[in-house]
Amino acid sequence: xxxxKVIDGKMVAKQIRDEITAEVLKMKEAIGVVPGLAVIxxxxxxxxxxxxxxxxxxxxxxxxxxxxxxxxxxxTEQEVIKFISEFNNDPSVHGILxxxxxxxxxxxxxxxxxxxxxxxxxxxxxxxxxxxxxxxxDPLFVPCTPKGCIELLHRYAVEIKGKRAVxxxxxxxxxxxxxxxxxxxDATVSIVHSRTKNPExxxxxxxxxxxxxxxxxxxxxxxLKPGAVVIDVGINPVEDAKSPRGYKLVGDxxxxxxxxxxxxxxxxxxxxxxMTIAMLxxxxxxxxxxxxxxx
Ligand code: NDP
Numbered sequence: 001x002x003x004x005k006v007i008d009g010k011m012v013a014k015q016i017r018d019e020i021t022a023e024v025l026k027m028k029e030a031i032g033v034v035p036g037l038a039v040i041x042x043x044x045x046x047x048x049x050x051x052x053x054x055x056x057x058x059x060x061x062x063x064x065x066x067x068x069x070x071x072x073x074x075x076t077e078q079e080v081i082k083f084i085s086e087f088n089n090d091p092s093v094h095g096i097l098x099x100x101x102x103x104x105x106x107x108x109x110x111x112x113x114x115x116x117x118x119x120x121x122x123x124x125x126x127x128x129x130x131x132x133x134x135x136x137x138d139p140l141f142v143p144c145t146p147k148g149c150i151e152l153l154h155r156y157a158v159e160i161k162g163k164r165a166v167x168x169x170x171x172x173x174x175x176x177x178x179x180x181x182x183x184x185x186d187a188t189v190s191i192v193h194s195r196t197k198n199p200e201x202x203x204x205x206x207x208x209x210x211x212x213x214x215x216x217x218x219x220x221x222x223x224l225k226p227g228a229v230v231i232d233v234g235i236n237p238v239e240d241a242k243s244p245r246g247y248k249l250v251g252d253x254x255x256x257x258x259x260x261x262x263x264x265x266x267x268x269x270x271x272x273x274x275m276t277i278a279m280l281x282x283x284x285x286x287x288x289x290x291x292x293x294x295x
Pocket of ligand 1: 145168169170171172173174175192193194195196199212213214215218233234235236272273274276
């Protein structure tokens with residue numbers, strides 16, 4: 001029978017948005033500044049358009065100003081960088097987000113490097129990532145999805161220090177920064193990727209698992225150490241005849257099985273997903289606070 005506690009990302013994200021709403025209002029009343037987030041969307045990928053729309057809605061819901069630029073698929077890298085420069089120089093913008101992936105004719109590095117690190121609310125600038133990796137340095141921003149994973153562990157009082165953690169996946173946006181964050185929190189971290197032999201043997205030792213792979217139900221209950229805490233970042237569509245859309249979303253971890261072995265598990269949807277946007281809002285607010293020296 002299921003015994004794991006459900007880590008309710010939707011509920012925690014709502015709490016965080018309420019906290020942000022209060023702080024945004026406080027700042028506005030005290031110094032007349034409203035935090036602003038600029039989003040640049042290039043091309044017409046449906047999923048990207050949905051993410052951008054959700055980010056805009058989330059800004060509105062907490063009182064953060066949002067600015068949006070949509071550029072056609074065949075725009076040049078220089079055109080995108082020109083908008084980034086404008087936002088870099090615009091004092092009403094405290095965060096700049098370039099929705100990824102960019103069209104394939106653009107060099108992602110050149111574009112992300114153009115974002116002022118003081119406004120890099122996605123935390124993808126190499127200088128922010130470098131500082132995240134270095135001891136005794138602090139990044140100005142931490143990437144939103146991994147930050148959301150750690151925030152869930154904190155809010156559910158999961159001890160990280162001294163624990164064995166396994167991160168499955170090593171992407172620049174989730175796996176790699178998640179591993180760096182866990183290490184900063186004094187976990188002993190292993191990283192599993194597509195070339196890892198016998199991933200289950202490594203996962204079996206973990207007290208904490210963060211999975212960011214993109215393979216539906218890859219991690220089975222039998223892979224888990226009893227009592228482990230599972231943070232499932234994966235969002236994977238699988239066919240579902242019962243759903244009107246014809247598909248449903250599942251994580252990387254087989255949820256029903258994990259519930260029988262783990263002590264706590266995030267559901268998909270309703271786990272890490274809502275936290276990502278909450279962390280984006282939080283990064284935008286802290287950027288505005290830092291710029292205006294407001295506590
Ligand atoms: P990427 O495709 O960039 O990275 C996937 C990683 O998983 C790679 O490091 C890859 O290894 C590894 N991998 C792939 N197959 C296996 C395997 N069979 N065994 C072990 N490792 C494997 O994905 P992202 O990091 O961008 O996203 C991962 C998942 O998280 C996706 O489902 C995505 O939709 C979701 N996501 C959710 C977010 C949220 O807000 N909740 C935000 C961002 C992503 P290698 O490096 O060797 O190729």
